[in-house]
Amino acid sequence: MSQILSLRIPDQMVDRLDKFARRLGNGMTRTKAGVMLLEESLRETEYSFIEFRDSPVGRQPYMKGSGLAIWEVIMIAKGFDMDAEQIIQYYPYPIANIKAAINYFNAYSEEINQAIEDNHIGFDSMKKILPNIELFEVSNEESFLGSKR
Amino acid sequence: MSLSLLLDENISPEIFNQIKEKLPDIIIETIYIWREGIMKSQPDEVILDTISSERLTLVTYDQKTILPILMRWGYSGKFHAGVIFVDDRSISSKDYGGFIRAITEIWDLNNTDDWMNRVAFLGMNRI
Numbered sequence: 001m002s003q004i005l006s007l008r009i010p011d012q013m014v015d016r017l018d019k020f021a022r023r024l025g026n027g028m029t030r031t032k033a034g035v036m037l038l039e040e041s042l043r044e045t046e047y048s049f050i051e052f053r054d055s056p057v058g059r060q061p062y063m064k065g066s067g068l069a070i071w072e073v074i075m076i077a078k079g080f081d082m083d084a085e086q087i088i089q090y091y092p093y094p095i096a097n098i099k100a101a102i103n104y105f106n107a108y109s110e111e112i113n114q115a116i117e118d119n120h121i122g123f124d125s126m127k128k129i130l131p132n133i134e135l136f137e138v139s140n141e142e143s144f145l146g147s148k149r
Numbered sequence: 150m151s152l153s154l155l156l157d158e159n160i161s162p163e164i165f166n167q168i169k170e171k172l173p174d175i176i177i178e179t180i181y182i183w184r185e186g187i188m189k190s191q192p193d194e195v196i197l198d199t200i201s202s203e204r205l206t207l208v209t210y211d212q213k214t215i216l217p218i219l220m221r222w223g224y225s226g227k228f229h230a231g232v233i234f235v236d237d238r239s240i241s242s243k244d245y246g247g248f249i250r251a252i253t254e255i256w257d258l259n260n261t262d263d264w265m266n267r268v269a270f271l272g273m274n275r276i
Binding site for chain 2: 053054055056057065066067068069072075076078079080089090091092115118119120121122123126129130132133134135136137138
């Protein structure tokens with residue numbers, strides 16, 4: 001469900017919004033860009049230590065004070081059963097920032113899980129894009145095979 | 150130009166400490182302390198650009214953001230100093246031992262190679 005909302009916006013702000021929409025590309029319209037910015041701004045207001053930034057894969061939520069997208073924090077956090085005390089042994093950030101990332105994940109888990117899944121590109125898919133990529137295989141055991149293809 | 154590694158922000162500085170302890174001669178940095186950590190919150194493209202000029206090979210868990218940068222740079226002929234992708238399904242975040250073993254072996258086998266524009270993927274052999 002959605003509603004039509006009338007807003008009186010200064011001309012100069014409309015120009016900036018149009019410029020922002022053009023920068024995002026992919027047919028982004030003024031309206032879509034405005035709704036997106038509003039949504040991001042509301043999330044930043046509702047969740048501390050979260051901020052949206054541009055990235056090569058579009059706008060993403062990041063953990064404030066770091067270069068880590070929320071999906072990067074959660075990808076690692078899952079290895080530590082989402083336990084903030086354990087996660088700060090891995091990521092040297094204040095525990096409040098880590099807890100904030102977990103709070104955000106709890107609210108938007110589908111988006112973040114999708115982002116983590118998107119990160120699992122894998123060797124075979126990468127090889128189609130980067131034909132010269134090399135595979136180094138490690139084993140579960142103490143020995144390292146070091147094979148390449 | 151031999152291999153010099155830089156661990157991305159998604160790799161714990163504790164792993165860096167343990168690698169240095171195990172292999173004191175390895176040339177390795179972590180973004181947490183390299184240049185007093187100034188690059189820590191920078192966009193990935195800025196980091197890759199800066200470290201490439203310093204001939205540092207990036208080691209990262211981030212496949213989805215770095216890959217499009219490498220594609221774009223490849224098309225435009227821009228060079229980088231090498232990227233090593235790690236998959237968290239191959240080497241999980243808490244498998245410090247597996248990560249350290251893999252980096253140690255890559256270093257032992259490849260540290261005299263030229264890593265310019267080279268890309269490697271660390272996978273798990275489950276045999």
